Amino acid sequence: MDLSAELREGLPDVMAMSLKAAPSNGQVFADTDGAASSSRDAGFRNIFAGILFSRRFIVSYQAVLLGLLLLFTIKYWMSRVRAQIRRRPLIAPSSTLREAFPGLGHESGSSSSSITIIGDSSSPKNGTIDEDCERTPLLKREYHAAEFPRLGDPVRALLLYQPSPLPILNKALPSNGTTLAILIFIGIQVFYLFYRMPLSIPMLFVFADRASLLFVANMPLLYLFAAKNQPIKLLTGYSYESLNIVHRRLGEVMCLLALLHSAGMIGVWYTILRPTGFSLAKFLLSKIILLGIGAFVAYELIYFTSLGSFRQRWYELFLALHISLQVIALVLLWFHHPNSRPYVGVALAIFLIDRLVYRMTFKTHSARASLTVCKDGQTVILCTESIFTRKRQYLGYLVGAGLAKGWKATEHVFLTVPALSRAHIIQAHPFTIASVAPDPYASSAELKLIIRAQDGFSKDLLKYAKGHDAVKVRLDGPYGPQNALRLLQQCDLSVVVAGGSGIAVALPLMWAIRSSRKAYDLERRPTDRGSSSVVLIWVIRHASHAAWAGSQIEALRDCGVEIIMPPPTAENGHPDVPSMVTSWISAHDDILFSGKAKTGVVCSGPDGMNRSVRNTCSSLLAHGRDVDIEVEKFGW
Secondary structure (H helix, E strand, O other), rough: OOOOHHHHHHHHHHHHHHHHOOOOOHHHHHOOOOHHHHHHHHHHHHHHHHHHHHHHHHHHHHHHHHHHHHHHHHHHHHHHHHHHHHOHHHHHHHOHHHHHHOOOHHHHHHHOOOOOOOOOOOOOOOOOOOOHHHHHHOOOOOOOOOOOOOOOOOOHHHHHHHOOOOOOOEOOOOOHHHHHHHHHHHEEEEEEOOOOOOOHHHHHHHHHHEEEEEEEEHHHHHHHOOOOOOHHHHHHOOOOOOHHHHHHHHHHHHHHHHHHHHHHHHHHHHHHHHHHOOHHHHHHOOHHHHHHHHHHHHHHOOOOOOOHHHHHHHHHHHHHHHHHHHHHHHHHHHHHHHHHHHHHHHHHHHHHHHHHHHHHHEEEEEEEEEEEEEOOOOOOEEEEEOOOOOOOOOOOHHHHHOHOOOOOOOOEEEOOOOOOOHHHHHOOOOEOOOOOOOOOOEEEEEEEEEEEEOOOOHHHHHHHHHOOOEEEEEEEEEOOOOOHHHHHHHHOEEEEEEHHHHHHHHHHHHHHHHHHHHHHHHOOOOOOOEEEEEEEEOOOOOOHHHHOOOOOOHHHOOOOOOEEEOOOHHHOOOHHHHHHHHHHHHHHHHHOOOOOOOEEEEEOOOHHHHHHHHHHHHHHHHHHEEEEEEEEEOOO
16 A cells, blocks of 8 residues: 655654654654644554554563463472372482492592492492392382373373474474474464554554564573573473474574564565665665674574584584674674664673683583594594582582582583694584493592594594594583483383484483482382383494493393393394384383383484384373383484
């Protein structure tokens, strides 16, 4: 529709008003009284009203986010309380733990906790129980038959199921539950973009303004999801890697909002400014537009360089661009529009606190590490000694302490090896800690990383390790949730599935379960009826890869853990892991618990294996088995 000449003449006033803090309606229309009001028509007043409403409406978005955080926090802590009530206490005092496994910790805290002697099944010092560790039940739980069927299992099974990758694109999809949560989140974005938004050309400027407001309102959340050190893990149990998929989808939504804002402003120029003789060049080269274009280009480059195809092929370049472009985009956005500055300031504070305060101070540990090339010629074992301190770091309680306080099973660190090249000085690559979690009373422990050479950093490290037996490293961490350990601790049956280097997750996890259960069994001998079982299924590509675990596989077997290692896939093809999981759970559940056991499954391996095991658990759940799963995905 055609716009009135008065509306076109009044547009500069509207744009000037949009650069200021939103006043009340009375203030706006008071300014338009008298002579000025005679040159404004109803459409002009509608634009004013639309801008004012958007400024007030977007404030409620933060309240919605806080409400969602509160709901997830309540859900998480209620589940923790229910789990604690349902199971017996599994974590015994550390003194009892050291009595259970003399090789795990050390008296007087003078020596390190070596994972090669964890399997020592010596009797406890007090001599109260003298039994072979093969007969020691694992994860014993009081048995109670379910009185009623679980009506929600079909829904849980559907949410747990993970669809096949998208055809042609070969893009992996998350579980249905994750997809549903993301769709709800995107639905909130759509609601805040279009609520009470007339879709007409005269209101095009209001639409572009609303898109920009929603963009900047999401800025703190985007950076909070990406921060390695953030309070969301403490409140909800979700660490940054669990939130990474939400971070990516939110980034895509924000890129779309930036595109809509840019297209809307171009539309404003075309429909309103162009007829007045305002050229496109003059419009694009104006300061506010030029800064906006720079920020838009920076964020779009961040998106395209974050795509899986780019990230996997040029990971080092992705890291460098991701950090540098973020800084550039934040600076440009700060000067682009005054209303963006509070949100940009919070986002920048999150970024700097995470990077400079925590990752470069509290959680950074420098040490000299030994390098060993495995028999396969493609894997490096990196080992270093971590010295512990008992000094209290109160900030560490909010986001977790550094390596000076030790680590827990399934946690990982970011590794930097400056000696490889100048480019590697600022690069940090994530690797799961393959060492057993140290005893709280130990003064030091060996930290071990299994690094499989592929391209870039890992390939350079392998080349370096072939000519050097030691190197100075910088470690940032540890990071990672404890959901997998908590799941297995409260279950009757525990299944851990590892694929290749996923054994780095499995081994510390198995020892953490075994240690906590053994310590409690010293105080109370469980009945045969309450006995439970643990199995480790490890799929390897070559027989030489078995050396990654050293003597730990035999040590676990000696202590009652069932080990299943199919023939190497390179010579025999891929095994039917879902059938292994199904048959093992069904047999042990029926024999020990009459089909009513609670089973926990943890899987760490390639995407295909993770998906097949997840869907196996979904099928078991749909058929009446009480099964839950945690996937510890490795790779980025």
